[in-house]
Amino acid sequence: MAKTLEFRGIGKSYPGVRALDNVNFKAEGGKVLALMGENGAGKSTLLKILNGDQPATEGEILVDGQVTAFHSPHDAQVAGISVIYQERQLMPSMSVMENLFADSLHTNKFGLVDRNLLYKDALEIINEFGLNIDPAAIVGHLSIANQQMVEVMKAYRRNSDIIAYDEPTAPLSEKEIDLLFKVIEKQKAAGKAIIYVSHRMSEIFEISDEIVVLKDGKHVGTLTTAATNSAELIKMMVGRDIGDTYSSLRRNTPQEEVVLEVKNLSSPKVHNVSFKIHKGEILGLSGLVGAGRTEVARAIFGVDPVTGGEIYLNGKKVEFRHPREAIDAGIALCPEDRKEEGLIMYRSIADNITMPVVSSLRKRSKFIDRGKAAEVAEKAVKTFDIKTPSIFKMVAELSGGNQQKVILGRWTNEMMQTRLLILDEPTKGIDVGTKAEIYQKICDLASEGLAVLFISSELTEVINLSDRIVVMRGGSVSGELPRSEATEENVLTLAMAEEKHAASSGKEAEE
Amino acid sequence: MKSEGNSKIKSLFQNKVFTLLCLWLVMVIVFSIWAAAKNTSFLQISVFKNILNSLVVPGFLTIGAGCLLIAGHLDLSQAAIGAFGSMVLATAIKAWGLPWYVAILLCLLLCCVFGLINGLLVVKLNFPSFIGTLAMASMVKGLMYLFSAMGNNGIAANISFLNSATAFIGSGTVAGIPFCIFLVVIAFIIFGLLMSKTAFGMKVTFLGGNPVAATLAGINASGIIILLFVLSALTGGIGGVIFSSRLSQGSLMALTTSQFTGLTAAILGGISFGGGVGNMGGAFIGLLILNTFQIGMGIVGVNPFWVNVFSGVLLLVALSLDFFAMLRQQKVLVH
Numbered sequence: 001m002a003k004t005l006e007f008r009g010i011g012k013s014y015p016g017v018r019a020l021d022n023v024n025f026k027a028e029g030g031k032v033l034a035l036m037g038e039n040g041a042g043k044s045t046l047l048k049i050l051n052g053d054q055p056a057t058e059g060e061i062l063v064d065g066q067v068t069a070f071h072s073p074h075d076a077q078v079a080g081i082s083v084i085y086q087e088r089q090l091m092p093s094m095s096v097m098e099n100l101f102a103d104s105l106h107t108n109k110f111g112l113v114d115r116n117l118l119y120k121d122a123l124e125i126i127n128e129f130g131l132n133i134d135p136a137a138i139v140g141h142l143s144i145a146n147q148q149m150v151e152v153m154k155a156y157r158r159n160s161d162i163i164a165y166d167e168p169t170a171p172l173s174e175k176e177i178d179l180l181f182k183v184i185e186k187q188k189a190a191g192k193a194i195i196y197v198s199h200r201m202s203e204i205f206e207i208s209d210e211i212v213v214l215k216d217g218k219h220v221g222t223l224t225t226a227a228t229n230s231a232e233l234i235k236m237m238v239g240r241d242i243g244d245t246y247s248s249l250r251r252n253t254p255q256e257e258v259v260l261e262v263k264n265l266s267s268p269k270v271h272n273v274s275f276k277i278h279k280g281e282i283l284g285l286s287g288l289v290g291a292g293r294t295e296v297a298r299a300i301f302g303v304d305p306v307t308g309g310e311i312y313l314n315g316k317k318v319e320f321r322h323p324r325e326a327i328d329a330g331i332a333l334c335p336e337d338r339k340e341e342g343l344i345m346y347r348s349i350a351d352n353i354t355m356p357v358v359s360s361l362r363k364r365s366k367f368i369d370r371g372k373a374a375e376v377a378e379k380a381v382k383t384f385d386i387k388t389p390s391i392f393k394m395v396a397e398l399s400g401g402n403q404q405k406v407i408l409g410r411w412t413n414e415m416m417q418t419r420l421l422i423l424d425e426p427t428k429g430i431d432v433g434t435k436a437e438i439y440q441k442i443c444d445l446a447s448e449g450l451a452v453l454f455i456s457s458e459l460t461e462v463i464n465l466s467d468r469i470v471v472m473r474g475g476s477v478s479g480e481l482p483r484s485e486a487t488e489e490n491v492l493t494l495a496m497a498e499e500k501h502a503a504s505s506g507k508e509a510e511e
Numbered sequence: 512m513k514s515e516g517n518s519k520i521k522s523l524f525q526n527k528v529f530t531l532l533c534l535w536l537v538m539v540i541v542f543s544i545w546a547a548a549k550n551t552s553f554l555q556i557s558v559f560k561n562i563l564n565s566l567v568v569p570g571f572l573t574i575g576a577g578c579l580l581i582a583g584h585l586d587l588s589q590a591a592i593g594a595f596g597s598m599v600l601a602t603a604i605k606a607w608g609l610p611w612y613v614a615i616l617l618c619l620l621l622c623c624v625f626g627l628i629n630g631l632l633v634v635k636l637n638f639p640s641f642i643g644t645l646a647m648a649s650m651v652k653g654l655m656y657l658f659s660a661m662g663n664n665g666i667a668a669n670i671s672f673l674n675s676a677t678a679f680i681g682s683g684t685v686a687g688i689p690f691c692i693f694l695v696v697i698a699f700i701i702f703g704l705l706m707s708k709t710a711f712g713m714k715v716t717f718l719g720g721n722p723v724a725a726t727l728a729g730i731n732a733s734g735i736i737i738l739l740f741v742l743s744a745l746t747g748g749i750g751g752v753i754f755s756s757r758l759s760q761g762s763l764m765a766l767t768t769s770q771f772t773g774l775t776a777a778i779l780g781g782i783s784f785g786g787g788v789g790n791m792g793g794a795f796i797g798l799l800i801l802n803t804f805q806i807g808m809g810i811v812g813v814n815p816f817w818v819n820v821f822s823g824v825l826l827l828v829a830l831s832l833d834f835f836a837m838l839r840q841q842k843v844l845v846h
Contacts (some may be wrong), residue, residue, distance in 0.1 A: 001725055097597070301727075303727070322731065323726060323728070323729050324730070326729060327729040328729075333727060335724075339725055340724075343721065343724055343728070343769075344720035344721040344725070345721070346720060346787065346788070347717070351713070354729075355725065355730070356728045358710040358717075359714075361710065362709075366709060367708040368708055368709060368710060368713060410728070
């Protein structure tokens with residue numbers, strides 16, 4: 001009873017924007033159809049239409065050949081469609097089981113929620129996924145990766161016939177990705193139609209049967225996965241050949257001088273971490289999600305308290321109690337979550353760039369020198385090629401890649417004396433074309449003498465960009481690899497090193 | 512490109528304040544005609560003097576509430592702290608015989624202490640400001656009764672006092688204009704410049720826009736938020752001092768009608784409830800609109816209970832306008 005889903009002539013217009021234009025394709029049961037395209041190509045819009053969040057302005061959706069109209073997510077669910085969005089739609093203060101069964105809670109004969117049955121059913125699904133999560137745990141207390149898995153299980157539980165995943169692996173580590181792919185394979189074998197959106201090439205080739213490529217809201221082609229390669233895909237997505245992203249990067253070798261040295265650094269979630277970063281060096285920090293990479297960055301930057309060990313900046317011992325002190329000493333942090341932690345979405349590009357230096361932008365009258373601020377912002381826009389008509393445009397109106405460039409511009413403009421740049425997942429959710437630009441900028445900054453700490457979950461980019469890679473596991477460093485030995489296999493081995501032993505003896509590996 | 516963006520921002524800024532000013536003018540015209548139809552008069556100096564006079568006490572409250580609101584917080588204890596301050600002033604002068612300036616300083620100092628506690632509750636103990644200041648309002652109200660009893664042989668009651676200096680602060684005039692009007696206008700100008708032209712004001716706005724991002728960009732959130740809570744309490748205290756100076760009495764009912772005036776005026780004047788948007792100019796005109804409305808309604812003889820109802824409606828209308836503007840903005844952004 002394989003189902004099919006067909007988009008026929010779908011179009012969507014917003015005031016001044018043509019988000020989708022005459023999109024036609026068919027997703028068949030028992031197959032995984034990958035949906036690819038740069039940011040802004042219309043993938044998310046298409047999923048919103050599929051989920052009934054937004055109506056299409058033109059065209060129709062056919063389920064099993066029947067024209068079906070969706071006016072709300074409820075309609076879509078009734079039609080057997082589940083969409084798993086990039087942004088998690090969970091109730092953080094409720095338990096895992098309540099989230100899983102929110103729309104169909106089991107009740108006993110008194111009409112009260114039957115928590116025992118709920119627990120049992122939730123546990124069944126969790127076990128089926130091979131996860132180690134307590135059904136009664138509060139969702140907000142779970143790691144981001146596990147929250148994402150709860151989101152996936154929620155859709156799995158509904159047993160929908162058509163399931164769309166929007167970049168499900170972004171917050172997941174390799175281990176969870178494996179689990180997720182097993183589930184997708186299972187769903188595929190059960191005859192379900194899967195739509196899979198991702199920016200990650202390797203995943204697309206691993207999981208999909210067919211690839212639909214969108215560009216600027218138009219359907220530019222459908223490829224059979226087995227008969228294509230990433231070069232062809234990228235060319236189709238960006239409309240030009242960007243060649244091998246990594247081999248064309250211009251870079252130079254790191255210098256002798258040590259900029260940052262961390263000795264036995266400990267914080268609430270980090271234990272005895274030690275490493276050095278040299279001037280002009282890009283040091284990759286790899287590991288599974290939850291390995292403590294972000295926490296190392298936060299401890300260095302003065303956000304999380306340091307409970308042990310020492311930090312040396314240019315040979316001088318430093319202790320920061322607030323990001324301000326770290327910034328004044330020449331450290332900058334581009335946080336993982338751009339929108340929540342990096343930017344003020346409803347303020348201008350200029351404000352977001354000059355935010356750390358407002359106090360230095362004073363005229364003799366003590367009033368803000370807006371001319372100078374504009375000058376700094378204009379320069380950053382130019383240096384990083386931020387695509388905007390004006391520095392006074394709100395950052396919320398920019399694409400993810402350009403937003404990231406705004407943050408880079410903030411930390412590396414002429415008003416800053418940044419010596420160490422910490423990048424936490426700087427290319428998360430950014431399209432291929434802009435990614436290449438950002439890689440080149442990172443290399444340029446290193447060439448100019450900046451020390452870069454590069455945190456990323458995407459193995460290919462850490463391996464290809466870093467001069468050296470430090471791998472973390474469970475809050476500690478599990479090994480260090482020079483560029484020559486940096487292969488996906490070596491990094492992964494270190495990232496999961498003792499996990500196999502730990503998994504059988506306890507749940508330490510989960511944390 | 513630069514000048515184009517610049518003028519755009521300027522026109523936007525002017526727009527908000529300009530629209531509010533227009534709204535106020537329309538209100539003045541409507542009341543003039545309405546009053547004429549009722550055989551009274553609205554368009555006269557004494558009415559406007561009256562409006563300005565009525566602006567003084569809530570004006571100070573609006574400054575404190577507005578700055579705090581721009582940073583994304585609110586202070587429900589501001590009026591209670593002001594009422595407490597007014598009682599401290601009366602007790603200090605009447606019962607303790609302190610000189611007027613010492614009494615005022617003591618009163619403002621105590622108010623600042625409450626503001627400091629508010630700030631620490633929110634910053635250090637992570638209380639939502641709504642809850643922390645709600646508890647504070649209740650405590651301060653109780654303390655006010657205790658203070659009143661202290662100055663009144665154990666019985667909580669209004670305390671009247673005589674002092675020529677405080678009488679001048681409350682009701683004295685300079686060149687025919689009440690002295691305290693100068694005070695509030697100067698305060699609005701100073702805080703207007705502070706919020707829109709200085710690095711401090713920018714930081715407050717950034718904090719209101721996204722506290723996490725602002726902190727990670729090196730802005731000292733804790734210090735600024737605590738300072739703003741102290742400012743809120745201080746302006747409440749100044750309001751209380753002027754209130755009791757006008758009556759020459761520490762009143763148990765002080766500022767009860769102004770409980771939410773500061774907040775209402777700030778929101779009416781375009782300061783976003785979520786923080787990060789707004790300025791003092793708007794807040795001032797918001798207050799002007801609110802008070803003109805109330806006094807105008809009184810002159811044309813509308814039942815005062817209905818005036819309260821309509822004040823609420825006015826706020827709802829202003830908020831809906833903001834809401835629709837936001838919706839429009841979001842619609843443009845979704846793509």
